[in-house]
Amino acid sequence: QELTFLSKQEILLAYKRFSELLPKEERENACSARVPKSQILTLPELRANPFQHRICRVFSTLDDGDDSMSFEDFLDMLSAFSDSATSDVKSHYAFRIFDFDDDGTLDRKDLEKLVNCLTGQGEESRLSNAEMEQLIQNILEESDIDKDGTINLSEFQHVVSRSPDFASSFKIVL
Amino acid sequence: RDCLQADIKCFSGWKQWNRTSRKSLKKVLSEVKELSSYLELWRHDIHSIEGKFGTGIQSYFSFLRFLVLLNFIIFILMFSFVTLPTILSNYGIFNSSFAKIPPKNIEPHCTVYEPSGDKGLVYFYTYLKDLLSGTGFLEVTSLFYGYYTIDAASLSILRYNLPLAYLLATFAYLALSLVWIIKRSVEGFKQNLVHAEDQFQSYCNKVFAGWDFCITDPNAARLKHRSLQYELQTDLEEERLKQKIADRTMKEKLRIYSLRIFINIIVFAVLSGCFYSIYKATVFSQENSNNDSNTNFQANLLVQYLPSMVITLANFIAPQIFSFLIRFEDYSPAFEIRLTLMRCVFVRLANIGVLLFSLWSQISYCAVDKCNACGYNYELYPCWESEVGQEMYKLMIFDFIIILAVTLFVDFPRKLLVTHCSCKPVQWCGLREFGISDNVLEIIYGQTICWIGTFFSPLLPAIATIKYFIIFYIKKISLIHTCKPAARPIRASSSNFFFLVVLLIGLLLAFIPLGISIAHIPSSKACGPFRSFNTSWAVVPDTILGFPTGLQQVLYGIASEAFAVPFFMVICLVMFYFIALAGAHKRVVEQLREQLVMESRDKLFLIRKITEAQRH
Numbered sequence: 001q002e003l004t005f006l007s008k009q010e011i012l013l014a015y016k017r018f019s020e021l022l023p024k025e026e027r028e029n030a031c032s033a034r035v036p037k038s039q040i041l042t043l044p045e046l047r048a049n050p051f052q053h054r055i056c057r058v059f060s061t062l063d064d065g066d067d068s069m070s071f072e073d074f075l076d077m078l079s080a081f082s083d084s085a086t087s088d089v090k091s092h093y094a095f096r097i098f099d100f101d102d103d104g105t106l107d108r109k110d111l112e113k114l115v116n117c118l119t120g121q122g123e124e125s126r127l128s129n130a131e132m133e134q135l136i137q138n139i140l141e142e143s144d145i146d147k148d149g150t151i152n153l154s155e156f157q158h159v160v161s162r163s164p165d166f167a168s169s170f171k172i173v174l
Numbered sequence: 175r176d177c178l179q180a181d182i183k184c185f186s187g188w189k190q191w192n193r194t195s196r197k198s199l200k201k202v203l204s205e206v207k208e209l210s211s212y213l214e215l216w217r218h219d220i221h222s223i224e225g226k227f228g229t230g231i232q233s234y235f236s237f238l239r240f241l242v243l244l245n246f247i248i249f250i251l252m253f254s255f256v257t258l259p260t261i262l263s264n265y266g267i268f269n270s271s272f273a274k275i276p277p278k279n280i281e282p283h284c285t286v287y288e289p290s291g292d293k294g295l296v297y298f299y300t301y302l303k304d305l306l307s308g309t310g311f312l313e314v315t316s317l318f319y320g321y322y323t324i325d326a327a328s329l330s331i332l333r334y335n336l337p338l339a340y341l342l343a344t345f346a347y348l349a350l351s352l353v354w355i356i357k358r359s360v361e362g363f364k365q366n367l368v369h370a371e372d373q374f375q376s377y378c379n380k381v382f383a384g385w386d387f388c389i390t391d392p393n394a395a396r397l398k399h400r401s402l403q404y405e406l407q408t409d410l411e412e413e414r415l416k417q418k419i420a421d422r423t424m425k426e427k428l429r430i431y432s433l434r435i436f437i438n439i440i441v442f443a444v445l446s447g448c449f450y451s452i453y454k455a456t457v458f459s460q461e462n463s464n465n466d467s468n469t470n471f472q473a474n475l476l477v478q479y480l481p482s483m484v485i486t487l488a489n490f491i492a493p494q495i496f497s498f499l500i501r502f503e504d505y506s507p508a509f510e511i512r513l514t515l516m517r518c519v520f521v522r523l524a525n526i527g528v529l530l531f532s533l534w535s536q537i538s539y540c541a542v543d544k545c546n547a548c549g550y551n552y553e554l555y556p557c558w559e560s561e562v563g564q565e566m567y568k569l570m571i572f573d574f575i576i577i578l579a580v581t582l583f584v585d586f587p588r589k590l591l592v593t594h595c596s597c598k599p600v601q602w603c604g605l606r607e608f609g610i611s612d613n614v615l616e617i618i619y620g621q622t623i624c625w626i627g628t629f630f631s632p633l634l635p636a637i638a639t640i641k642y643f644i645i646f647y648i649k650k651i652s653l654i655h656t657c658k659p660a661a662r663p664i665r666a667s668s669s670n671f672f673f674l675v676v677l678l679i680g681l682l683l684a685f686i687p688l689g690i691s692i693a694h695i696p697s698s699k700a701c702g703p704f705r706s707f708n709t710s711w712a713v714v715p716d717t718i719l720g721f722p723t724g725l726q727q728v729l730y731g732i733a734s735e736a737f738a739v740p741f742f743m744v745i746c747l748v749m750f751y752f753i754a755l756a757g758a759h760k761r762v763v764e765q766l767r768e769q770l771v772m773e774s775r776d777k778l779f780l781i782r783k784i785t786e787a788q789r790h
Contacts, residue, residue, distance in 0.1 A: 007201075048395035049387060081387060084197075094382070111381075118384055119406065120399035127403070131410050138377045138413075145774040158770075159378045166383035173388065 004079035005089075011075065017043070018074050035074075037067040045172050050117040054097045081172035090170050091160045095153050105150040111136050215239055219650060231653065233670050234610050235646065241621055242642045244354060248347045248628065249635035255343040256632050257316050259334050263327035274325060287320070287556040287700030306571060307478045308564035317567070317633045319559035320701040337703035337713045341692070344629050348685065351625065355678050362671030380405060408507060415506045434503050441517060444495055448488040448521065449528045455484040456532040460554075481565070482572035485525045489619070493518045493612070515611055519676050522619045523683045526569075526626065530687045533562060534695065549696030557701035559630045562691075566627030566634065573620050574641045581648050585656040608657040613649065614673050617642065622680040626687055 006014070021039045037056045046052045056067040059077040069077070079085060080093045099106055100113045112132060119125050127135065143151050143159040151159075160166050216239055224232035304310030308318065315321060327334040384402050389395050422430075459480040496517045500510050537550050537558045555561050585606055592605055624638040693711040697704035704710045718729055731737055 007197075044390045045388075048389050048392050050385065050395075050399075098382070115381060115406070118381065118399070119403040120396070125399060125403055127406065127410075131407065134410050134413070135377065135381075135406060138410075139381060142378045145771055146778050148778075156382075160382055163379040163383045165379060169383050169386045169388075171387055 004075055005082045005084040005086075006075070006079050010078070010082070014075055014078050015071070018071050034062070034068040034070050037069075040069055040074075050121075051097055054100065058093065058096045078172065081170065083171060083173070087161060087167060088157070090167070091157045092153070094160065094166075094170055095156045098156075105152050106156065107150040108136055108140075111139060111151075215242070216646065223650065223653070230610055231608055233673070234613055235650070237614065237670070237673050238617060238642060238646050238649070240358070241617060242639055242646070244351060245621075245624060245635045245639040245642065247350065248624075249633070249639060251347050251350070252343055252628060252632045252635060255339050255346075256322065256336070259327050259336060259339070260322050260324055261316065263324065263334075274323065285700045285705075287698075303475055306475060306568075308567040313560060313564070317631055318563045319630050319632075320557045322632075322703050323701050323705065324703060325706060335717070337707070338717050340703050341710060341713055344688070344692075347628060347635075348625070348681070348688070351681055352678075355674055355681065359671060359674035359678065362674060376409065380409070412506050412508065419506075430504055437499050437503055440499060441496065444492060445521065445524070448492060448525065452481065452484050452488065452525055452528045453532040456481045456529055457536060460533070460536045479568060479572055481529055482569050485529065485569070486572065486576055488525055489522050492521045496521075511611075515615075515672075515676075518611075518615055519618075519679065522615055523622060523680055526619070526622060527683065527687065529565070529569075530562070530626070533565060534690075537561070538695065548699060550698065552698075552700070555698070557698050559691075559698060559702055563627060563630030563634075566623055567631055567637075569623050570620065570627065570634065570637060570641065573616075573623070574645070577616065577645060578648065581652045581656075585652050589656040606657055608653055614676070617645070618673075618677050618680050621677065622684050625681060625684040629688055629691065 004011070018035070021035050021042070022033055037053075037060075040046065040056055041052050046055065049055070053067075055077065056069065059073045059080075060067045060069050061073055062068055080089055095106070098110060098114050100110045101107075106114075115132065115135060116126055119127060126132075140149065140151070143155055145155050145158070216235075220232055220235050220239070223235055300310060304312050312318070313320065322336065322340065324336050327336050380402070384405075386398060389398055459477050462477045463474065493514070496514050500514050503510075503513075505513065537555050539551055550558055589605060620638065620641070624634055627634045691710070693709055696708055697710045699705050704713060707713050707716065718726060721729070
């Protein structure tokens with residue numbers, strides 16, 4: 001409990017939900033089992049989220065890329081998204097989630113994928129190329145302080161700290 | 175996780191205890207808050223509406239809930255200070271009695287008032303007619319001003335000054351409404367200001383903090399996607415439009431401004447047309463309903479309701495014309511919406527004003543010398559406040575009937591038609607969109623009528639409470655079953671503030687007719703608590719004269735110019751100080767921002783220098 005921002009009740013609830021995702025045989029050693037990504041994505045909290053794949057990738061500690069999560073990864077995720085997590089922790093994780101190519105900065109391609117996630121998956125819900133260009137230009141103007149064309153972690157944290165909606169929107173409650 | 179582990183090691187025992195105690199306190203507070211929120215009216219309904227239809231529509235329903243509560247409190251106020259003492263003293267409960275002092279120095283013909291009430295056998299439909307138009311048996315009940323013809327009531331030992339109580343209760347409910355609305359709008363104003371301040375970060379805010387990670391329902395997710403897309407597109411379009419406006423040539427500017435002036439003239443003409451027709455309808459209705467010939471029940475009712483019908487028609491047609499005209503004026507989309515809304519607001523509220531004005535012109539029209547002594551047309555309107563109360567009552571009932579009728583006879587058949595008939599024109603029409611601004615203007619119009627009418631009809635807030643209560647359920651059912659989600663989702667925080675601003679405008683406009691009635695028009699000598707006074711306001715100077723001399727001096731001093739002018743100047747100075755402070759803060763913010771940019775440039779320069787030095 002001391003390693004996360006969650007309360008004891010929340011951890012117990014998380015354990016219950018996590019073990020429900022496992023098939024019956026493995027429920028006994030839920031603490032050490034890993035749940036594959038497809039099962040995680042059936043959680044209602046993640047089902048409707050356009051960043052579901054990125055969330056699984058970021059919080060999964062397995063390096064070979066199958067994005068499965070152990071119970072500790074699951075707790076990590078809930079802790080970062082909880083109400084009591086600090087703004088630093090949240091912005092750190094948000095940066096990693098938005099960084100689609102995992103290169104440590106948000107460049108134009110990352111921003112483009114981000115905006116497409118936000119507006120929806122269908123063809124008619126995407127912005128036109130001109131609009132996308134204009135939008136990315138505006139975003140970089142507002143947040144890129146050193147004018148290198150990408151947003152690094154400290155610029156991102158600076159921008160997010162001025163944003164009034166970030167703390168309330170970056171939240172998942174079971 | 176590693177960061178947190180490091181943190182834990184740093185914390186000493188005392189700090190940990192502090193942290194855990196703070197956490198448990200927060201938990202207790204949040205549990206108390208949760209319990210108290212169970213007592214909120216309609217909490218579950220509004221929550222489910224928010225989940226399904228978005229925060230814009232939810233703000234309409236919480237606004238409706240606010241009005242229900244406000245009307246209920248106003249009703250409690252008027253009832254306990256005005257109606258209850260009157261009823262108690264009329265029926266002699268608690269050893270109370272009342273004193274009816276006939277007014278002195280008044281011509282006897284002014285004081286004759288015999289409401290018809292219900293004498294003998296009448297047809298059944300007269301009850302219905304009376305219920306719908308406030309005449310007959312309803313006129314003598316405590317619903318209208320004429321019932322309160324008492325000059326002083328003595329409940330057991332206390333002497334209760336009813337005229338003063340009536341006037342003070344009126345001022346109290348107006349002040350209460352003003353304070354409550356301002357308190358609610360201050361929260362919205364602060365948010366608006368923050369949003370406006372952060373204009374230089376609006377895109378980042380929308381993109382990085384735009385998605386609400388709490389959404390679990392796929393429908394809500396679809397709605398959110400659509401609203402995000404719409405918001406981003408509108409912002410980009412506004413920016414492009416601003417660029418276009420800045421690039422306009424002189425000739426184009428001239429053309430657009432002259433077009434705008436021409437369209438404003440048309441708008442003005444439309445407004446004058448509305449006002450003139452309302453005036454004519456009111457005059458016609460007053461003249462013909464006073465003939466009191468029981469010829470035709472329906473025709474009589476129609477004549478009685480003619481002003482309400484004309485007003486409703488004007489309120490329906492004028493906004494359509496305005497939204498058609500504004501397309502030619504070439505404004506940015508946000509400004510277009512606001513300007514149309516402002517024009518519609520003005521039409522609706524001014525219509526009530528014109529109705530009242532035409533009523534007064536009828537009431538104070540004196541052709542004979544005899545009526546000049548009374549100050550108003552005593553033959554036709556022996557108790558003119560009750561007449562005005564009846565008009566307000568009719569307006570309210572008609573408004574309610576229209577809302578019911580539109581929902582039952584337009585929305586539901588439309589939905590049936592669209593689901594069962596698949597021909598092209600019907601499908602093109604489609605379901606009705608839940609137009610938030612139209613609905614809000616409707617209820618603000620109703621609330622303004624209630625504010626104006628409560629002085630003339632003290633039980634009107636109770637009717638308004640019941641009306642809004644029923645309207646909540648009607649609108650909710652209509653929304654869920656017959657409406658399609660709006661194509662243009664509106665942000666909730668700005669709408670909340672906007673609704674309250676328009677409500678405030680309605681309240682301030684309600685002050686004007688009330689002020690004129692109370693202070694300027696002579697009160698009727700035949701009925702009501704203000705019989706022995708020239709105007710309704712005259713009871714206040716009268717009471718002050720009864721105070722001890724010291725208190726009188728103080729009150730005269732406060733009301734005199736010697737106090738008011740310095741007070742006004744001090745208020746102006748304070749306001750200028752705050753404006754200057756705000757400007758200075760803004761400048762500081764800009765300077766700090768520039769400093770930040772400089773710092774990062776320095777950092778980049780130093781890093782480059784270091785890498786160069788390392789290479790050598």
